[in-house]
Amino acid sequence: MTAQTDRPSISAHDRILDAAEELICTGGIAGFTLDAVAHAAGLSKGGLLYHFSSKDSLISGLQRRMASRLEQTLRDAERQREPILEAFIRELRQDYESGGRRFAPLLLAREQQDPCHELQALMTCLVRQSGREGTEATLLLLAALGMVLSSLARLPCINSQQAAELFDEMLAICSK
Structure with a gap:
């Protein structure tokens, strides 16, 4: 079939x-x-x-779908009055634990002629709306994204227990 x-x-x-x-x-x-x-x-x-x-068009389509999924996650968080940075890190954690499929299009960003503007705007908005001061929100966002990307790149720097502990620590920082 x-x-x-x-x-x-x-x-x-x-x-x-x-x-x-x-x-x-x-x-x-x-x-x-x-x-x-x-x-x-x-x-x-x-x-x-x-x-x-084209291949570039397909990569853009993958990244637009990823941005759309993330926007929905953030809308759901707002409806439930959950801090958006915390919701985003939870989403990254769930994806990390299931193999990183939803964020896999990020691996192709360097293959594109033009960056995905929807995704760039979403990340900028996420940091701005996080309610965190200074660089803390950016640091948390990049740390969580880095864990997902390192998993997708098959970099064996941490095991699943260490990853869980790091995500727990990031979420604890978010809730302070």
């Missing part, structure tokens, strides 16, 4: 993005080719190019 008949409720656009995320996580940047993404999504390369006109 093809991916299309296995998951009829998922659009080709989302299947492409899902396949691209999976390929980044399993094969890294080297495994992220348009041919590989098309094959994993159950489409021809022409079908992929119908939805994303």
Whole structure:
């Protein structure tokens, strides 16, 4: 069966993005080719190019989807009156513990001609709205992102227990 008949409720656009995320996580940047993404999504390369006109367009699509997911996390946090920096670090922790798939598009940022403006704006807004003074919010944000990216890059600097302790410490700092 093809991916299309296995998951009829998922659009080709989302299947492409899902396949691209999976390929980044399993094969890294080297495994992220348009041919590989098309094959994993159950489409021809022409079908992929119908939805994303270039590799840069696909990377932008991945990053826009990531920004959209994060915006939803932050809206949910605001609705629940949870500090947004704390909510973001919790999101990073959940993603870290499940393999980093949702943040995998960050590995491709250097492959793009132009940065994802939605993602840049979101990160800037996150730090500004965190309610933390000075550089503390930026430090916490970058530390949590660094843990996810180091995991995606397969840098064996910490084990899962150490990671849990570091995330716990970051969340404790947020709640002060």
